Amino acid sequence: MTSEFPGSPRIMKGGLVAYQLPELAPTIIVYQYNPDEMQRQIRLRGGGGGRGDSNRVNGPPEEQISFTVEIDAADQLEFPAQNAITLDNGLHPVIAALEGLLYPSYPxxxxxxxxxxxxxxxxxGEQAPLVLLxxxxxxxxxxxxxxxxxxxQAFDANLNPIRVEVEISAQVQSYRDLDITNPGYWVYMSSFTMKxxxxxxxxxxNSTGIRGLLPI
Structure with a gap:
């Protein structure tokens, strides 16, 4: 009997894309395995003020995101002829790409x-790249x-790392942090619109019961 589901759904991969502006050729880091969880901390950016200003805010809230990425070279090392770079370097290239997200432009x-x-x-001025999550x-x-x-967590015979766990902490950049000429400004505004x-x-x-209790 033929299955009604001939193939598993293709899982979309998450990742990080970095632009060292003004260059527009990105560095793309695709997660080998999508993280199991993401922790998001959203904190009000209060504007202070006197009486009657209790709801005033100073722009969008601050948002901190953290998650863990796991990388394993086992699949690539199983087929060394097709993965010469991994065979020679282990996971050094992807680790360097991740660390490069905190560095200014080398040139x-x-x-x-x-x-x-x-x-x-x-x-x-030396600036870290624009990173898109x-x-x-x-x-x-x-x-x-x-x-x-x-x-x-594991190394090959040449002490190249072949299994790595990376905990990543990132601060969302909003329209208050980015200049309007920065492409990241428009990425944020698009995300704001999506929200x-x-x-x-x-x-x-069902909000029916709550609506009946509202005083205004």
């Missing part, structure tokens, strides 16, 4: 160091990676 650092050694007073079509957010906690759309679709639970 810019070298240029600044050269100018400093030459006695130049002009040093360009991609978690399905309804959640794409500009974030600043605050910290990485890298746990290397409004999702809120209008909220039909969870």
């Amino acid at each position: 810019l650092v070298i240029a600044n160091e050269a100018m400093a050694l030459a006695g130049s007073a002009f040093i360009q 991609v978690w399905g079509p309804k959640r794409v957010l500009p974030v600043q990676i605050d910290s990485l906690s890298v746990r290397e 409004e759309v999702m809120a209008t679709l909220n039909t969870f639970g």
Whole structure:
């Protein structure tokens, strides 16, 4: 008897996309396994003020996101002929790509160091890349990676890490943090719009009983 479900549904992979502006060629880090959970802390950004201003806010809330990514080279090492890079380097490349999310542009650092050694007073500002957290079509957010906690759990004969667990903590960048000329500004506004759309679709639970108690 033929199954009604001939194939398993394709699972969308989450990931991180980094742009070292003004360059628009991104570094893309796709999760090998989607994290089992994500912790989000959303904190009101109060605006203070006097009487009558209790609901005033200073822009959108601060949002902190944390999750753990697991990476294992076992599948690639099972077929070494097709995965020469992993065979030679283990997981060093993906670890370096993740760590690069906290670093300024390497060419810019070298240029600044050269100018400093030459006695130049002009040093360009060093900025970490613009990072987009991609978690399905309804959640794409500009974030600043605050910290990485890298746990290397297994190594090959050359001490290349082949199993790694990375705890990632990131701060969502809002329209208050990004200039309007920054592409991340528009990514955030698109996410803000999506949040409004999702809120209008909220039909969870029966609100009839509560409506009858409302004083206004």
